[in-house]
Amino acid sequence: METRADAGVLAPEFLRVTGRRKELADTWTLELEPRAEFPFRPGQFNMVYVFGFGEVAISISGDPAAPGKLVHTVRAVGKLTTALCASKAGAQLGIRGPFGTSWPVDEAAGGDVVLVAGGLGLAPLRPAVYRILAEREKFGRVTLLYGARSPETVLYRAELRRWARAGIDVRVTVDAADARWRGNVGVVTRLIDQAAVTAGATAAFVCGPEIMMRFAVSSLTQRGIPTDRISVSMERNMKCAVGFCGHCQYGPEFICRDGPVFPFRRIEHLFRIREL
Amino acid sequence: MAQSGRREPAPAGDICAHRRCTLGYSFRDATLIPHLALPHPGRTAVRMNATSGHHVLPVSRLGDLFSALRSAGWNLAGPRIRDGAIVYDELETAADLPAGWTDEQAPGKYGLKKRGDGALFGYVVGPHSWKKYLFPPTVRMWSATKTADGMEVEVPQPAAPPTAFIGVRACELAAIAVQDKVFLGSGFVDPVYKARRDNIFLVAVNCGQAGGTCFCSSMNTGPKARGGFDIALTEILEDGHRFLLESGSERGERLVALLAAPAASDADRSAADAAVARAVSMMGRTMETSGVKELLQRNYEHPRWDHVAARCLACTNCTMVCPTCFCSTVEDVPNLSLDRSDHVRTWDSCFTSDFSYIHGGSVRPSVKSRYRQWMVHKLSTWHDQFASSGCVGCGRCITWCPTGIDITEEVREIRASDGANT
Numbered sequence: 001m002e003t004r005a006d007a008g009v010l011a012p013e014f015l016r017v018t019g020r021r022k023e024l025a026d027t028w029t030l031e032l033e034p035r036a037e038f039p040f041r042p043g044q045f046n047m048v049y050v051f052g053f054g055e056v057a058i059s060i061s062g063d064p065a066a067p068g069k070l071v072h073t074v075r076a077v078g079k080l081t082t083a084l085c086a087s088k089a090g091a092q093l094g095i096r097g098p099f100g101t102s103w104p105v106d107e108a109a110g111g112d113v114v115l116v117a118g119g120l121g122l123a124p125l126r127p128a129v130y131r132i133l134a135e136r137e138k139f140g141r142v143t144l145l146y147g148a149r150s151p152e153t154v155l156y157r158a159e160l161r162r163w164a165r166a167g168i169d170v171r172v173t174v175d176a177a178d179a180r181w182r183g184n185v186g187v188v189t190r191l192i193d194q195a196a197v198t199a200g201a202t203a204a205f206v207c208g209p210e211i212m213m214r215f216a217v218s219s220l221t222q223r224g225i226p227t228d229r230i231s232v233s234m235e236r237n238m239k240c241a242v243g244f245c246g247h248c249q250y251g252p253e254f255i256c257r258d259g260p261v262f263p264f265r266r267i268e269h270l271f272r273i274r275e276l
Numbered sequence: 277m278a279q280s281g282r283r284e285p286a287p288a289g290d291i292c293a294h295r296r297c298t299l300g301y302s303f304r305d306a307t308l309i310p311h312l313a314l315p316h317p318g319r320t321a322v323r324m325n326a327t328s329g330h331h332v333l334p335v336s337r338l339g340d341l342f343s344a345l346r347s348a349g350w351n352l353a354g355p356r357i358r359d360g361a362i363v364y365d366e367l368e369t370a371a372d373l374p375a376g377w378t379d380e381q382a383p384g385k386y387g388l389k390k391r392g393d394g395a396l397f398g399y400v401v402g403p404h405s406w407k408k409y410l411f412p413p414t415v416r417m418w419s420a421t422k423t424a425d426g427m428e429v430e431v432p433q434p435a436a437p438p439t440a441f442i443g444v445r446a447c448e449l450a451a452i453a454v455q456d457k458v459f460l461g462s463g464f465v466d467p468v469y470k471a472r473r474d475n476i477f478l479v480a481v482n483c484g485q486a487g488g489t490c491f492c493s494s495m496n497t498g499p500k501a502r503g504g505f506d507i508a509l510t511e512i513l514e515d516g517h518r519f520l521l522e523s524g525s526e527r528g529e530r531l532v533a534l535l536a537a538p539a540a541s542d543a544d545r546s547a548a549d550a551a552v553a554r555a556v557s558m559m560g561r562t563m564e565t566s567g568v569k570e571l572l573q574r575n576y577e578h579p580r581w582d583h584v585a586a587r588c589l590a591c592t593n594c595t596m597v598c599p600t601c602f603c604s605t606v607e608d609v610p611n612l613s614l615d616r617s618d619h620v621r622t623w624d625s626c627f628t629s630d631f632s633y634i635h636g637g638s639v640r641p642s643v644k645s646r647y648r649q650w651m652v653h654k655l656s657t658w659h660d661q662f663a664s665s666g667c668v669g670c671g672r673c674i675t676w677c678p679t680g681i682d683i684t685e686e687v688r689e690i691r692a693s694d695g696a697n698t
Contacts (some may be wrong), residue, residue, distance in 0.1 A: 011418040023587030052610035052617045077635040092427045242464040248366040248601030273576045275645030
């Protein structure tokens with residue numbers, strides 16, 4: 001790892017919000033304009049600062065091939081993220097990053113890819129989808145299995161259709177729906193059983209609540225995908241993103257630095273321990 | 277101020293310009309002066325050979341060491357009595373040291389009492405550690421200010437007053453080395469820690485006694501300082517109250533030379549060895565460390581965690597007094613006109629429920645899981661992260677635990693029923 005002693009590691013740079021788009025009732029996508037190009041790898045995150053409120057770790061959800069634009073999809077949960085979601089075009093947000101490990105997209109080339117997302121877990125996977133679509137021919141069968149709570153909380157709805165047309169087997173399920181929903185109902189692991197997920201040179205990227213990831217990994221391994229070919233993205237409280245604050249520890253791992261994306265095999269022994 | 281040591285009047289035009297040098301003298305060797313100093317011994321010290329460093333200084337001349345450091349521009353910080361405890365604070369002279377006092381420590385207990393002699397370092401470690409200087413409990417990291425056309429970030433130049441730490445125990449040198457790995461040696465560098473770390477002079481004291489909660493022998497960190505200091509003192513009380521001086525760096529050796537202290541005799545050296553041996557024999561606690569890393573990681577579900585949770589108040593005392601605990605949080609403090617907000621870093625503790633909060637709640641809602649996080653980290657996963665133990669055996673967490681939880685006992689109990697499951 002490169003050693004960085006510059007103050008920029010801990011202090012943000014302010015960038016202007018250039019676009020704000022409502023995704024769901026409580027979820028917004030913000031576009032920011034970096035001063036220079038902002039290269040990142042799919043799965044990495046930034047510390048996003050809102051004046052007077054503080055910083056929060058948010059995954060980058062934009063296209064890694066378009067580094068002239070920085071995109072974050074944020075759900076308004078607490079005070080900080082509510083203020084963040086309320087940032088209109090012209091507002092300035094502090095950015096530190098990008099930090100962390102990334103989805104092993106390049107390593108997956110030549111084989112099939114299964115992406116399993118739960119809820120807002122689709123946002124950190126979107127850069128991986130863009131990357132795959134940019135060189136679709138390099139991959140075998142690509143499947144995106146996405147579970148949302150309800151039809152109203154299906155994120156990136158228009159894009160899901162576009163991705164389906166671009167050669168991804170996109171399947172969506174919701175936990176609960178009324179009669180107007182004609183799609184799948186049930187947990188996302190059921191989609192794993194439905195879809196043509198096979199072992200072999202298949203890589204799986206899984207992102208969502210831990211309980212969902214546990215069941216998804218279990219289904220995937222039952223399909224014969226080894227745990228070192230399954231990547232998961234972990235989430236913990238973070239204050240610094242560089243391994244100083246201690247908040248994101250997960251057993252021996254610092255999720256900010258060693259993660260957030262881990263080969264499942266590396267954290268398999270930790271995953272079953274409650275309140276770790 | 278005592279004008280001792282081998283200072284020479286400065287040649288014309290060679291008056292030291294440092295603000296603390298008011299005597300019109302200059303040291304022959306400017307590298308003793310902090311703003312011109314060599315990098316700290318932790319990274320670039322040249323180890324002295326064993327015979328070069330041993331001198332002896334009568335107790336009456338300890339003040340000369342203090343004066344020499346002060347004249348060279350160092351502020352002095354060291355042990356003194358405040359509020360019924362020996363804490364680290366600014367020292368003016370050697371007279372500020374807790375002469376004739378000792379401490380009594382046991383799980384959940386701390387008290388001072390008179391010794392009946394004039395020992396200046398006749399106690400062990402108190403509630404403070406040197407991390408309060410190197411990793412300050414509260415520090416402004418940066419501020420954001422609204423300007424006419426947006427926002428501006430101001431990062432303060434980290435304050436790093438040149439400070440000589442007086443009376444650093446071997447376990448504390450080990451603790452500083454541990455925090456060096458966290459803040460300087462793990463890929464990113466913390467600018468606040470680095471600025472302060474680069475501007476200290478370390479005067480170690482080898483322990484002549486051990487406290488009731490000490491277990492540095494088990495952690496292989498003490499009671500004798502083996503390196504990472506500029507000067508190490510051993511206090512000898514028998515046959516003349518005096519100090520054995522050992523230099524651990526070039527600048528330490530130069531300072532000792534300035535004191536013109538006579539070379540130590542064999543008797544001095546064996547008296548110093550005896551003092552350290554006495555500390556070893558008095559060690560209040562022991563911890564079996566072999567395989568402790570694996571032991572704890574395979575006992576995450578051990579029933580002992582419930583046992584300790586029933587006694588733990590999650591008060592965070594152990595993490596505050598621990599010389600290696602490094603966790604922090606940040607708080608944004610906007611001003612009343614809402615045009616400036618300070619980003620302030622403060623010590624934090626894994627014992628609070630807020631520590632692990634993510635949307636939806638705390639990852640570690642139970643006290644059991646928080647104690648387990650702290651102890652497994654300290655003794656086990658620390659090895660994975662920083663290739664060393666996070667525990668130096670200073671015993672503070674035992675002494676300052678209001679319910680007297682003893683980390684050495686917890687390890688012993690888990691080892692005794694290795695593999696038990698709830």
